[in-house]
Amino acid sequence: MSFDKSGQLSYDDFAAWIRRYAGVIADNKQYLTDLDAAIGDADHGINMDRGFQAVLPKLDAQTPGDVGAMLKVVGSTLISTVGGASGPLYGTFFLQFGIATAGQSSVGLEQLLKGLDAAISAMQRLGKAEPGDKTLLDALIPARDALRRASEDGEQPAKALSAAVDAADEGMRATIPLVARKGRASYLGDRSAGHQDPGATSVDLLIRAARDQWAG
Amino acid sequence: MKKLINAPDRVVDEALAGMAAAHSDLIRVEPPNIVVRKDAPRRGKVGVISGGGSGHEPMHGGFVGLGMLDAACPGAVFTSPVPDQMQAATKAVDGGAGVLHIVKNYTGDIMNFDLAAQLAEAEGIQVKSVVIADDVAVKDSLYTAGRRGVGGTVLAEKIVGGCAESGANLDTVTAMCQRVQDNVRSMGMALTSCTLPSVGKPTFDLGDDEMEIGIGIHGEPGRSRMKIATADQIVEMLMTPILEDLPFKSGDRVLAFVNGMGGTPLIELYVVYNAVASMLKGKGITVARNLVGSYITSLDMAGCSISLLKLDDEMTRFWDAPVHTPALRWGL
Ligand SMILES: Nc1ncnc2c1ncn2[C@@H]1O[C@H](COP(=O)(O)OP(=O)(O)OP(=O)(O)O)[C@@H](O)[C@H]1O
Ligand SMILES: [Mg+2]
Numbered sequence: 360m361s362f363d364k365s366g367q368l369s370y371d372d373f374a375a376w377i378r379r380y381a382g383v384i385a386d387n388k389q390y391l392t393d394l395d396a397a398i399g400d401a402d403h404g405i406n407m408d409r410g411f412q413a414v415l416p417k418l419d420a421q422t423p424g425d426v427g428a429m430l431k432v433v434g435s436t437l438i439s440t441v442g443g444a445s446g447p448l449y450g451t452f453f454l455q456f457g458i459a460t461a462g463q464s465s466v467g468l469e470q471l472l473k474g475l476d477a478a479i480s481a482m483q484r485l486g487k488a489e490p491g492d493k494t495l496l497d498a499l500i501p502a503r504d505a506l507r508r509a510s511e512d513g514e515q516p517a518k519a520l521s522a523a524v525d526a527a528d529e530g531m532r533a534t535i536p537l538v539a540r541k542g543r544a545s546y547l548g549d550r551s552a553g554h555q556d557p558g559a560t561s562v563d564l565l566i567r568a569a570r571d572q573w574a575g
Numbered sequence: 576m577k578k579l580i581n582a583p584d585r586v587v588d589e590a591l592a593g594m595a596a597a598h599s600d601l602i603r604v605e606p607p608n609i610v611v612r613k614d615a616p617r618r619g620k621v622g623v624i625s626g627g628g629s630g631h632e633p634m635h636g637g638f639v640g641l642g643m644l645d646a647a648c649p650g651a652v653f654t655s656p657v658p659d660q661m662q663a664a665t666k667a668v669d670g671g672a673g674v675l676h677i678v679k680n681y682t683g684d685i686m687n688f689d690l691a692a693q694l695a696e697a698e699g700i701q702v703k704s705v706v707i708a709d710d711v712a713v714k715d716s717l718y719t720a721g722r723r724g725v726g727g728t729v730l731a732e733k734i735v736g737g738c739a740e741s742g743a744n745l746d747t748v749t750a751m752c753q754r755v756q757d758n759v760r761s762m763g764m765a766l767t768s769c770t771l772p773s774v775g776k777p778t779f780d781l782g783d784d785e786m787e788i789g790i791g792i793h794g795e796p797g798r799s800r801m802k803i804a805t806a807d808q809i810v811e812m813l814m815t816p817i818l819e820d821l822p823f824k825s826g827d828r829v830l831a832f833v834n835g836m837g838g839t840p841l842i843e844l845y846v847v848y849n850a851v852a853s854m855l856k857g858k859g860i861t862v863a864r865n866l867v868g869s870y871i872t873s874l875d876m877a878g879c880s881i882s883l884l885k886l887d888d889e890m891t892r893f894w895d896a897p898v899h900t901p902a903l904r905w906g907l
Contacts, residue, residue, distance in 0.1 A: 392774065400653050400793040401771060401778050409651070438690065439607075442628075442654040447686040485686055542682045545719040546795050 361573045362516040367465040370423050372573055377418060377433055380568040381411035387564060394557040398544040403445060403557040410441035410449065426466050430457030430474075444542055445558060448482050448495065455481040468510045468519060475503040486541065493539035493551065495558030501530035502566045517574035520566075527566040531559040576775040578875075583772040587629045587651060594636055598901045601640040607657075609664045610636040610647040621739045621748045622646070622668030625677040625732060626661060627684055628653040630771070631792055634729060634871045637902030643736035644900070645674075652771055652874070653793045655683035661691030665700055673701035673745035677731055677752060679724025680708035703745055705752040707731055709761045709882065711820045712789030712798050723791050726834050726882035727759035729870045730894075733903065737893030751893070755884065760820045762813045763880030764797070765790040767838060769873045788812055792836075792873045792880075806843070810850035813881045818858070823883060825859030830884040830894065835869030838877035844868065847879050864894055870902065 362368060384391075384407045391404030414436045421429050434454030437446055459474040460466050466474075479499060488494045505526035509519035534556040542558075544551040580586050587608070595604040603611050616622065625635045626648025635647035645668035650656035665674045674695070678688045685706065692702045709727030713719060731752055738751040765787045768777035778794035781787060786804070789797025804812070823829060833848045835841070848867050855862055863886050871880070884890070897906030 396774070396778055400795060401774050402651070402654050405773050406651070406654055439657050439659045442650045442657045442683060442687060444655070444681075444683040444686060446655070446657060446683070447690055485689070486682070541720055543720070543793075543795060546713050546723065546791060548714065548719070550796060 361575075365467070366516050367467045368471075368573060369465055370426050370429065373426050373429060373466070374418055374421075374423070376569050376572045377414060379572045380565055381415055383564050383568050384408050384411050384561070391557050391561055394555055394560055397554045398539065398547055398551045399557060400543055402443060403561065406441050406443045406445050407449070407561055410437045410446065413440040424464055425461070426463050427457045427459070427461030430454075430460060433457070444486070445495075445561070448486055448558070451481045451485055452478040468506070468516050472503070472507055472510065475506070479503060488541040491537065492541040493534050493537040493544060493556050493559075494541050495556065495562045497534050497537070497556065498527045498530040498559040498562040498566070502527040502562070520570040520574045524566050524570045527563040531555065531563040534559045576770055576772075578770075578772055580772055583775075586772045587649060590629070590632070591636070591649065594901065601899065601901060602636070605663070605667065607659050607663060608649060609660050609667065610639045610649065611664065611667045612639050612641070612645045615645045615668045616670040617645075618670045619672055619742070620670045621672045621743065621745050622665070622670060622674035623677065623732070623735055623739050623748065624648065624661065624664045624668060624674060625728070626650065626656045626664070626688070627679050627681070628655060628793070630769075630874045631871050633902035635732070638729070638732050638736075638900050640898070640900030642740045642896055642898035642900075642906075643732055643903065652773065655681065655687045658687050658691040658694060661688055662694045665691065665695040665702060666698070669700045673703065675735065675739070675745065675748050675752060676702060676704040677728065677735065678704055678706050679728055680706050680721050681723065682720050701745060703749040705731075705749060705756060707756050709756065709759045710763070710791065711760050711816045712762050712791075723795075725763060725792055726761040726832055726871055726880045727756065727884065729834070729866075730759055730830060730832060730882060730884050731755040733898060734890050734893040736898065737896035740896060741893070751889075755890065758821070758885040758890075759882055760817045761880055761882035762817050763790050763792070763834075763836065763878060764788045764809060764813060765794070765836060765876050765878035766803070767877040769794050769837065769876035771874065786878070790876075790878060792871060794873060794876065806846045807850045810847055810854060810881070814851065814854055817881060817883055821883075821885060823858075823860055823885060828861045828863040828886045829855065830864040830866070830886055831855065831862045832866040832882040832884070834871055834880045834882065836876040836878040836880065837869055837872035838875045839869070839879055841868065844879060847881070851881060863891060
């Protein structure tokens, strides 16, 4: 399953992405929690896993077709089950992505970017974080920007996704030296430097799951 | 990890079921995991709710009852509750006079309460929120998420609960909560880490001869780590930043609250209180009221926190007002 000849992703592609990510989160539950123990409260992997395990049966119950409707269900399920900072943020991500793709049975790069734009601005309205604050946005925004550049350069979708993964990787690693200005990690002041942000790490895994699923 | 549990992922649910069974005269527990005062909603009374991660017992569920909270929303251990809980709690306690949300200043709590307040307001319930941010260990600057909500929350819930019980309207109850927030300062310390049931190992490593000053209630590292000192020296280290911050001055009347973090025996809390009381006396500050015990805990962490609230007559009256909850009871 991946992009079709006209560069479109189907409902099944999106559902497979979410399922794959649920598996990735389960596999990395401990890793994400350990990262959060260093600069937060040791629950990020547990929070995310609780949410995505709740998403799986909702996906099974969903009538295939409308990509946006499915993503909205993912978002509201996360808001209702995750808690913490990541629940409202990831929930808002999928909810806004779903609103931007409502009624569509296939989604191309252009709509993907529109969805990401809507999702990121809503997450910033809610969490009031800026790039460089050492949050999940530090992986998400560079990934979106790289995807846009590649798409504008006329790259194939698969190539564009790889560029997004590279940018997310880089953004995630770039959180290591940063001093956190948002979230729990900010309580540490300078002591938050030297640790990778857990949220940026789970976002990196999200972008990777998309690349692996759609362009693997 | 040695804990009295059946399974890590059942701890919160089973503890809530246990609370409901133990205190059925005061509270009821309803889906989606909310603790509600037995006789809620009370017609014409402002509802007061709070919530936050579990693991801080008796806060908040233990403070539901007459004269304190109308409902509490416990999240997973150390994780903010979800908006559905606050929305349900708001509906369950609304007696037509509106509902106050007492929110501790953590990013997750702020965002989840925010989403819930929007949902409740969309259903026609008037909601106000006050954020408690009393931990002086955190620098209050534009470059942090701001001070954490800690011990002051317990005092706010009692005083605001008394105010709401007296029949005050939503604006008055909200202003009272803000007044407590504006006049309370706290700081804590840890002798040991805590262990989350779901993690199974200590959140951080602290040597046998070390302590952490300025610890948060989730084991967030504090201001500094150092060699263990005497109780008197530790009290000095916690009290100095607290006293300087408000600042508290000679002639002030205060409520002094010495809180245990969960793993410290009461005998040590009294040693701490003794040092607090004599230090305040030396500064000409009158301890008009006090509270000593483990009320806002951090699972099995050993350590304590100190909160000082500068009292006025009205706050004192609402502190003294009758309260009957699983964890606090006086006046009836
Ligand atoms: N204001 C914010 N904007 C964007 N992302 C944020 C913000 N605050 C925190 N985050 C992200 O959330 C991640 C932590 O998520 P987690 O699931 O551990 O929630 P939490 O902060 O521990 O919540 P809680 O305190 O309720 O447990 C951080 O690594 C960071 O990437
Ligand atoms: Mg966390």
